Amino acid sequence: MFGTGGLYLSRRCCKIVSAVERWQVLQQVDKELGKGNERAALNLVRDLQSKPAAGLRCFGAARQIPQRLYTLDELRLNGIETASLLSPVDTTLASIERSIQAAALLGGIAAWNLFDLTPQHIFFMSLGLLFLWTLDTVSFNGGISFLILDTLGHSFSQKYHNRVVQHEAGHFLIAYLLGILPKGYTLTSLEALKKEGSLNVQAGTAFVDLEFLEEVSTGKVSASTLNTFSCIALAGVATEYLLFGAAEGGLSDINTLDRLLGSLGFTQKKADAQVRWAVLNTILLLRRHERTRAVLAEAMAEGKSVGSCVDMIEKTIDIAEL
Known part of the structure; x- marks a missing residue:
């Protein structure tokens, strides 16, 4: 039998063991991503997710708002002006x-x-x-x-550099909370050029989106997949809006979402409804996990690996807030 002190020590030891096991698996995830084995990396994450003790508590665990038609007035009641969020101009x-x-x-x-x-x-x-x-x-x-x-x-404007870092941290965090594994990120075009060897690739966060691409290739994207993609696409501009009052970057993200909705045959009214729901859902998630996003942004600014960033999220986030 354990006394009160013994029980506390036992629980603490379990937490330490769980954290160590999680970190070991995440190191393996980094190795698989480095070799381009995206499916293997995703399987490792999902296997770890299924373990109650050492699992990934936050992966795909975000609590989301009901999907329905939200009016502009409802968004304003939540402190959201879509004009400042969906029309980014990089001043x-x-x-x-x-x-x-x-x-x-x-x-x-x-x-x-x-x-x-x-x-x-x-x-x-x-x-x-x-x-x-x-x-x-x-x-x-x-x-x-x-x-x-x-x-x-990046060289002469700290404001610009910080905005880009926060933007990408928003993409990373929302994707992870919605069950999409980031596979890498770059914060500058020069870094993207060195990594990808192409001038046509801009800096940003990339994801293990095999299942999404499979659905797109068939022309049939499920509602849950579309909801996830919509929130991830808008996470960068939503982060900028919350931190700076308006978004400057992310026009390509918005255009990509618009093209997807158009390819799926959405009318303007239906597309507006999808975007409004995604904006509100994403903003509320970012507000709820503001501290975690800030810590994640610091890790990304230091160039931490995907596994390290995931570990940072798991250590920082309050499970009760999910």
């Missing part, structure tokens, strides 16, 4: 782009005066720059331009 990168254009213009004028360039020289230089811009737009979907702007943004 930081726009400002940097204007500064580059002004510097190029001033540099051109200085070169003209310094080297006594003729109008013909200026014409051919302008033609060359136009060719490079067109090549980037057509061949790399603007990847080179965005790489330059994004790199400058």
